[in-house]
Every structure is written in C-alpha cells, then in structure tokens.
Amino acid sequence: MSATEMVSWVLAIVKTVFDTVTEAIKGPEPPSLAELQAKVKAAIDARSTDWIKEAKADADKALVEAAAVEFSAAPKDEIKKP
Amino acid sequence: MRNLILACLFLLCSAGLLACSDPARIARREVDRVTRINQRTEVNLKRTTRAALLDVAKAEGQRRGAELKAAGCLSTMASQPSTALEEPCKGIVAASEKRYEVKTAAIIGPAKKVDAAIGAVYASLLVVLDVLEDVAAGLKPGGWQVKLAQLVAEAVKLYGDAVTAFTAWKATVGGTP
Numbered sequence A: 001m002s003a004t005e006m007v008s009w010v011l012a013i014v015k016t017v018f019d020t021v022t023e024a025i026k027g028p029e030p031p032s033l034a035e036l037q038a039k040v041k042a043a044i045d046a047r048s049t050d051w052i053k054e055a056k057a058d059a060d061k062a063l064v065e066a067a068a069v070e071f072s073a074a075p076k077d078e079i080k081k082p
Numbered sequence B: 001m002r003n004l005i006l007a008c009l010f011l012l013c014s015a016g017l018l019a020c021s022d023p024a025r026i027a028r029r030e031v032d033r034v035t036r037i038n039q040r041t042e043v044n045l046k047r048t049t050r051a052a053l054l055d056v057a058k059a060e061g062q063r064r065g066a067e068l069k070a071a072g073c074l075s076t077m078a079s080q081p082s083t084a085l086e087e088p089c090k091g092i093v094a095a096s097e098k099r100y101e102v103k104t105a106a107i108i109g110p111a112k113k114v115d116a117a118i119g120a121v122y123a124s125l126l127v128v129l130d131v132l133e134d135v136a137a138g139l140k141p142g143g144w145q146v147k148l149a150q151l152v153a154e155a156v157k158l159y160g161d162a163v164t165a166f167t168a169w170k171a172t173v174g175g176t177p
Helices: A003-026 A033-045 A050-072 B002-020 B023-070 B075-079 B089-136 B144-173
Strands: none
Touching: A033 B023, A033 B089, A050 B023, A050 B075, A050 B089, B023 B075, B023 B089, B023 B144, B089 B144
16 A cells, blocks of 8 residues: 555545534534524414413303303202392 | 644544534524424413413302302303393302403413513514525625624523513412412
8 A cells, every 4th residue: 555545545534533523513404594584484473462362262161161060060050030 | 643643633623613613503503492492482371371261260160150159140140241130140240250350361461471572582583584694695794793693692582581481470370270
C-alpha cells in the first residue's frame, strides 16, 4: 500500500467520524420552514372561543339532567304545584 | 501521528461548534417544540375546563333537584328559568342560577385568559417564522441571529407564562366544585 493510499484511507475514516459526530450533535432534522408555517397557521386557524360556549352549553344540560335525576329519586315525583 | 490526532480533535470540535451554532436550525427546532407543547396545553385546557364545568353543573343540579323536591315543586321546574316560575320554586331556581353562574364564571374567566396566553404564544411563533423566511430569502441584514434568538426566547417565555397561568388556574378549579 502506497503512502497516498494510506492518506486517502485516513482521510476517509476522519470524514466518516466527522459526519457521524456532526449528525449526532445536530440530532434529528427539525421540520422545514414550510412545514412549521403550515403547522402553526393550522393551529391558529383551529382556534376559536366557541369551545367555551359549547362546554358551557353541555354543562347547562348536565345541570338540568342532574336535577331531574335527583328529583326522580324521590318517592313521590311531583309532590304538588306551588 | 500526534498531529493527525490533533487534526481529528480539531475537526470534531469544529463539527460540534458548527452544529450548535446554526441559529436558524435551532430556531426551527424550538418553534417545532413550542408549537407541540402549546398544542398539548391547549387540549389540556379545553379538557380541564369542560370537566370543571360539568362538575359544577352536576353538583348544582343535584342541589337544585333536592331543594325543589323538598319544597314540593314539579320536577319539570328544574329545567325552567326562574322567571317562568312562582314562589317558592322561583326563589330556589333563582338562587341556584346565581350560584351556578358565579361558579362557572370563576372557571370560564381565567380559562379565557389562559387561552389568550396560548394564542399569544402562537402569534410569537409566527413572528419567528417570518424572520426565518426572510433569512432563507436572504432579506435579513447582518446581526439577524441575535434578533432571532431574542424572538425565540420571547416565544419560550410567553409559553412559560401561559403554563404558569394554566397551572395556577387548574389548582383553583380543582377546588371549585
């Protein structure tokens, strides 16, 4: 093996180690700019305060249902009209 | 041989520095990370709010039903507004409505503030992405790295504020029902 071949082998090994270490330090590739923009914009577009109104409406229904269940647990359902 | 080892060490250090000092890459990673955790917090906020409201509603419903029953009212009155009723059922439902509104307002008000804080995080992430877009297009003058790092830090801080607000609110809501 000539000296030139040895040097090229050593350089190849160094390059491999360099690339491996670089990738290890960098970690996984983060998403592209376009992907991130789409992700954040989608998250913003999906935002709405309607979810609070919907949750409140569901709670209002639950209140009435709970009251009815509590009432029906009585021996006499409807005792008298006021 | 010693020189070769030194050269290898130098290359490895260079690789490390290069990898760690790419501000655009770091910013993209941070935007991705903060977006994901912000989305998780948003989902958590919605779930917690809904559960807290349902707890309050069920507790108040049971109380209303029991009081109406004890007063000899009709079962259907539990679902009617107090304005449509006559005493004593009217007073019972009116008091129930008032208690319910106070308790739900104590949940919804702070939840809206946390939701707004989450929205502010998304807005700050968009600003970071705008800067990154300019950088990619070669429109940013020198020194953009510092500005970018500041914007990323601001987005991370805003997320921290949102989480703090959410945690404080969640602790309060835990004792509401």
